[in-house]
Amino acid sequence: MSELTLKDVDRDEALTEAVAEMCGSSRAEFLRTAALGSAAMLGALATPALASTGVSDVDILNFGLLFERDGHPRIAGRLTGYLLVAEGSHSLDEIADELGVSKASVSTDARRMETHGLLERISRPGDRRDYYRIAPDAFRTMLRTRLESLERFSALCLEARRLPNRSNEVRERVEEWTGFVDAMTRSMSQVLAEWERHHAAHSAETP
Secondary structure (H helix, E strand, C coil), rough: CCHHHHHCCCCCCCCCHHHHHHHHHHHHHHHHHEEEEHHHHHHHHCCCCCCCCCCHHHHHHHHHHHHHHCCCCCHHHHHHHHHHHHCCCCHHHHHHHHCCCCCCHHHHHHHHHHCCEEEEEEEEECEEEEEECCCCCCCHHHHHHHHHHHHHHHHHHCCCCCCCCCHHHHHHHHHHHHHHHHHHHHHHHHHHHHHHHHHHHHHCCCC
C-alpha cells in the first residue's frame, strides 16, 4: 500500500488551517507534505456525523466536490450543503466547528455564496455576530443572475456581429454563438417564468 500525504486527504485544507492556527504556518506546511504511513492514521482523520443535522460529513463533502467541479471552492459547497439540511440560521463559529474548518474560510465562502444568492446573512438582536442560512428565494435569484449574464453575453455577440471585414469562418462562428446564447436566454426565461408561477401557486396554498 502506497503512503498517503496529508495533501491527498486534506484537499480543502481544513486540517492544514487548523494546525496553522495552533502552531504556525511553517509547522502546518511540514505536516502538509509529510507521509501518513498507515490506515489507522487515515481512520483517525474521519469526521463523525454532524451533530446538529444528523448528516454525515461524507454527504457534505459530496456537495463540496460538486461545487468544486463548477469552479467554486470546496468549502463553499460543504458550507451550502450543511446549511441546506440545518435548521434555522447558524453563526460562522458554529459552521466552522461543524465542518472542521477555520472561521476565516467559512467567512470568505459564506460571503461568496451570499453574492451568488444562495445564502442570506442575518443578525440577531443583542448579538454582533453574523448568521447565515439558505436564502428563502435562492433558486429564483440564481436563475435571474444566470439570465442577466446570458443577456450580457448576447449583447456582446451582437457587437461581434457588427464588426467589419470578417471572414466566412469568423462570421459563421459568431452566428453560431449568437444563436446558441439567444436560445439559452429564451429557455432560461421560460424556466424562470415557470418557476415563478410555481412559487406563487405554492405560496398561495401555504397558510
